[in-house]
Amino acid sequence: MSPRPVVAEERRTILTLGGGGFTMEPDNPALDELVLALTDAREPNVLFLPTASGDPAGQINAFRARFGGRACIAEHLSLFHLHGSVRTLEEIVLDQDVIYAGGGSMRNLLAIWRAHGLDELLVEAWRRGTVLAGISAGAMCWFEGGVTKSSGPPEPIEGFGLLPGSLSVHADGEPERLPVWLACVREGVLPGGWAADDGVGLVFRGRQLKGAFSSRPGAAALRADAVDGELVRQRIEPELLGARPTGTGPPSDDIVELRQVQRLRQSRL
């Protein structure tokens, strides 16, 4: 495997979900389809990291159910269960087009990734153009900070800082988080940033927010900053993605063609 080249900053992509996607929206693939649409690869390698919840079978099965039938090569990486894999973490991580981090305990996610040296590998993958995506803990981790319930009550926590500012998730679904986040931003404990409802995805290119999308009507994001000790808030209206229930209707021509190519390749091996 030859290493992928480093890409220009504006081509480095991160998608952060306030909630939603395959672990939360079993009947709505809109945000997961957005994940796949963000990579240029025709048949992307997609790696799911269920670390923040301890690699539970339920999340892994939901991931397979959502991505298994799509035009991609979907795998998950467990940091708890033996794979019997002969590949190193570096070989696995640096060979991905999309890396998708699941939700759970952000404190555990950060600690476990660091213990395995995965944090540095993920930054390296991002620099080389791998799309990073994540929900909840797996979304907040890319920012300078977030609000976590890893120790029980919501509290501020520091992230990896690939993206500037802070993120709070489940703004509508877990209403106890938002006031904690706003207070932290007002007091300067956390830098200004975004709060995203369940179903809202924010797309960053480089370190800039480039788009907001949603899988549910009515869901939104909020930008908040502290200016002279006062909060300045701005509602961000996301673009509603054309949600289509899973498993209905035939797959598109593109997908049919990709599957044929996949089968051909496999038969040649």
Added chain:
Amino acid sequence: MEAGNPLLDDYVLSLTGRERPRVCFLPTASGDADHYVVRFYRQFATRCDASHVSLFRRDREGVESHFAEHLLAQDLIYVGGGNLVSLLGTWRAHGLHSVLRRAWRQGVVLCGPSAGSLCWFAEALTAFHAAPHRVTGLGLLPYSNCVHYDAEPQRREEYRRFVGDGMRPGYAADDGAALHFRGKDLARAVSSRPHAQAYRVEPIDDEVAEVPLDVEYLGARIAEPAAA
């Protein structure tokens, strides 16, 4: 928690000296796997005051809100198997290292299989992705440790190589063999399987020696009646 074989569980419970010991399970190394937690309660709940601490679900309504106090009030802390690096990383993030050290000093019995064994030692050999490697553990026991010694030949080979290359001397145990330490000293080696072995592994005269320990099979009286 071997399927159908309670010998090691019986043994460790007897070390508490309690009729109905308080036993807390830490399933961290498995990512708090549900099936493992269920297995623990099946095995222990009838004869112990059994509980578990989840470091992935500290927002649940349970002992997690005061887990340090809870752990220090136990007679036995049982650490489940899984991935050692993930276990130590998670524990460090929640301050478990110091809580467990305190529990040990206060006389709480600590035990565990696999990663739940490796974690107590100064150094350990862990196998995960690609080749096995060295990990620094909690260091309550100033030795190195290797598990699954019979089941995974590559580990055995690598462990001997590491000890030859300067990893501190230590102890290796087959599946079913258990090392019982009092303070920092090995008090006994016992087993739940008739032929399970354990070894002291150390460099002697430029060679890495495997010195077999006297392992007492705990089921001897029941499972192996004297030959007629």
